[in-house]
Amino acid sequence: xxxxxxYVHLPFCSHRCGYCDFVTVTxxxxxxxxxxxxxxxxxxxxxxxxxxxxxxxxxxxxxxxFTEPAALARLLSGLPAAMETTVEANPETVTPGLAALLRExxxxxxxxxxxSFQPHLLEMLERRARPEDxxxxxxxxxxxxxxNVSLDLIYGIPGQSTGDLERDLAEALALAPEHLSCYxxxxxxxxxxxxxxxxxxxxQADAMEDYFERVVETLTxxxxxWYETANFCRLDHxxxxxxxxxxxxxxxxxxxxxxxxxxxxxxxxxxxxxxxxPRYLSALGRRERPLRELEPLDSxxxxxERVLLGLRLDEPLLTAGLDASLDHxxxxxxxxxxxxxxxxxxxxLALTRRGRFLGGGVTAELLV
Numbered sequence: 001x002x003x004x005x006x007y008v009h010l011p012f013c014s015h016r017c018g019y020c021d022f023v024t025v026t027x028x029x030x031x032x033x034x035x036x037x038x039x040x041x042x043x044x045x046x047x048x049x050x051x052x053x054x055x056x057x058x059x060x061x062x063x064x065x066f067t068e069p070a071a072l073a074r075l076l077s078g079l080p081a082a083m084e085t086t087v088e089a090n091p092e093t094v095t096p097g098l099a100a101l102l103r104e105x106x107x108x109x110x111x112x113x114x115x116s117f118q119p120h121l122l123e124m125l126e127r128r129a130r131p132e133d134x135x136x137x138x139x140x141x142x143x144x145x146x147x148n149v150s151l152d153l154i155y156g157i158p159g160q161s162t163g164d165l166e167r168d169l170a171e172a173l174a175l176a177p178e179h180l181s182c183y184x185x186x187x188x189x190x191x192x193x194x195x196x197x198x199x200x201x202x203x204q205a206d207a208m209e210d211y212f213e214r215v216v217e218t219l220t221x222x223x224x225x226w227y228e229t230a231n232f233c234r235l236d237h238x239x240x241x242x243x244x245x246x247x248x249x250x251x252x253x254x255x256x257x258x259x260x261x262x263x264x265x266x267x268x269x270x271x272x273x274x275x276x277x278p279r280y281l282s283a284l285g286r287r288e289r290p291l292r293e294l295e296p297l298d299s300x301x302x303x304x305e306r307v308l309l310g311l312r313l314d315e316p317l318l319t320a321g322l323d324a325s326l327d328h329x330x331x332x333x334x335x336x337x338x339x340x341x342x343x344x345x346x347x348x349l350a351l352t353r354r355g356r357f358l359g360g361g362v363t364a365e366l367l368v
Contacts, residue, residue, distance in 0.1 A: 010064040063089070162214065269295070311363045
């Protein structure tokens with residue numbers, strides 16, 4: 001079994017935001033070159049898990065664009081060519097020089113993390129970018145020739161009003177990105193943000209359904225396709241502007257992940273690299289695979305994940321091979337409630353628009 005999707009994790013950040021629970025490090029500026037060496041060594045060890053032709057490459061983090069430019073360029077030069085290569089970016093790191101570097105090395109999609117355009121909300125999130133940095137980043141990418149830009153927004157931030165949300169959406173739409181990801185802020189266990197604001201996030205949970213509906217109505221009203229629970233793309237007759245990399249996850253395709261803390265799922269086996277940067281560097285320095293957790297995925301687990309992820313999309317889910325994971329009594333009940341529907345003689349399953357707003361709760365009821 002071979003994967004057609006490659007994820008590359010770059011953990012370096014100038015600052016760790018209080019709500020973040022990703023594998024990130026700060027204060028390791030001198031290790032960027034050594035880390036790229038380790039990434040390329042791991043890629044060489046795992047190359048057999050990748051198909052000859054790779055569909056997507058995705059550099060996430062961390063802040064990939066915080067990586068020292070020479071190291072980032074060397075990494076990009078060592079990665080396989082793909083039909084879509086995405087790099088995540090913090091807006092304040094996007095300069096004309098960086099944009100040119102990305103273009104020169106085959107990147108065709110950039111995803112700046114805007115999160116908000118309201119200064120008081122950016123401060124709440126401990127973001128270093130200012131609203132003008134977000135706008136400037138998009139303009140810089142456009143000037144460099146990028147025609148596939150994705151913006152991330154967060155809603156449900158403590159202190160955020162409906163007016164703040166509407167202004168964020170208007171500001172984002174004014175930049176005409178090809179893609180928008182809009183995530184509800186979650187209280188992740190162990191983060192500084194949850195320690196400081198967890199009770200407030202719980203109190204405002206009831207309001208999030210209204211915020212979610214405002215996001216969907218505003219963006220679809222502006223001509224964007226609500227193709228996944230939290231993701232929207234501009235409609236374009238000539239291009240499919242969905243995130244092709246993330247679409248691979250949601251469709252249950254195999255993928256290879258390299259880097260500290262990275263996850264891979266290939267041929268019914270999932271593994272996760274340990275999150276320790278020193279141990280990762282040490283192992284790859286010896287040309288050995290890093291310490292990792294292994295999880296065999298039996299057919300039942302794969303079927304349940306296929307339902308959980310597939311029903312996040314606006315496309316019907318083929319039910320072949322999934323019957324054993326579905327609670328058919330629950331499905332009939334959800335059909336009566338107008339939340340789910342079976343089509344084409346029982347061969348496909350989909351959530352209705354109302355069911356999609358309830359999302360994970362509906363899907364959880366469907367699973368045995």
